[in-house]
Amino acid sequence: QVQLQQSGPGLVKPSQTLSLICAISGDSVSSNIAAWNWIRQSPSRGLEWLGRTYYRSKWYSDYAVSVKSRITINSDTSKNQFSLQLNSVTPEDTAVYYCAREGGRGRLDPWVQGTLVTVSS
Amino acid sequence: DIQMTQSPSSLSASVGDRVTITCRASQTIVSNLNWYKQKPGKAPDLLIYAASILQSGVPSRFSGSGSGTDFTLTISSLQPEDFATYYCHQSYNTPYSFGQGTNLEIK
Numbered sequence: 001q002v003q004l005q006q007s008g009p010g011l012v013k014p015s016q017t018l019s020l021i022c023a024i025s026g027d028s029v030s031s032n033i034a035a036w037n038w039i040r041q042s043p044s045r046g047l048e049w050l051g052r053t054y055y056r057s058k059w060y061s062d063y064a065v066s067v068k069s070r071i072t073i074n075s076d077t078s079k080n081q082f083s084l085q086l087n088s089v090t091p092e093d094t095a096v097y098y099c100a101r102e103g104g105r106g107r108l109d110p111w112v113q114g115t116l117v118t119v120s121s
Numbered sequence: 122d123i124q125m126t127q128s129p130s131s132l133s134a135s136v137g138d139r140v141t142i143t144c145r146a147s148q149t150i151v152s153n154l155n156w157y158k159q160k161p162g163k164a165p166d167l168l169i170y171a172a173s174i175l176q177s178g179v180p181s182r183f184s185g186s187g188s189g190t191d192f193t194l195t196i197s198s199l200q201p202e203d204f205a206t207y208y209c210h211q212s213y214n215t216p217y218s219f220g221q222g223t224n225l226e227i228k
Binding site: 037046047048049052062063064065098100102104105106107108109110111112113114 | 122153155157163164165166167170171174176208210212213215216217218219221222
């Protein structure tokens, strides 16, 4: 059974970088049949897909247009985890952030419990 | 980008009722449509994927249908634990997108 555990700060100052890590157990970040996604949720924006990384003989990443200039999703095979970095944050980036495994047909399951990240000085 | 529109945005129903939630995509997504249930303070849980395949462990009172641009989620007989917010999600291509949610409340 795949389990995800998320870590990272709950408070980030404006203009700084939001960094979260999602540790995987029960699967491999290098799996050839899974992808590893970041999603966020806020009252104003609802559920918003941010991006994903996956391995298919080499590493790929896809990002949402809304954050493409500020986002990086990386994998760390030695720790079996993946990460989110969002640069130059503003209060608009305040949200609950989730990591999730993408399986066949693009289904997202499981999702981590989620981390509220507040952008405030 | 593909836009997903859910209706209704909120719905009041009673235990035992049959309810249907619809989701429309701005372009064809074939059958790459997933449904999730979310309780307050919790992460979304997968209910149905590929438009009509019930996720393991999900009660059979949940069903999904549709293809192309129009999809439905049906709960055949509402149970108390079904009162939650439901979201559709297209996984046809990236950027993935979600509907705005349907808040199912007790009447």
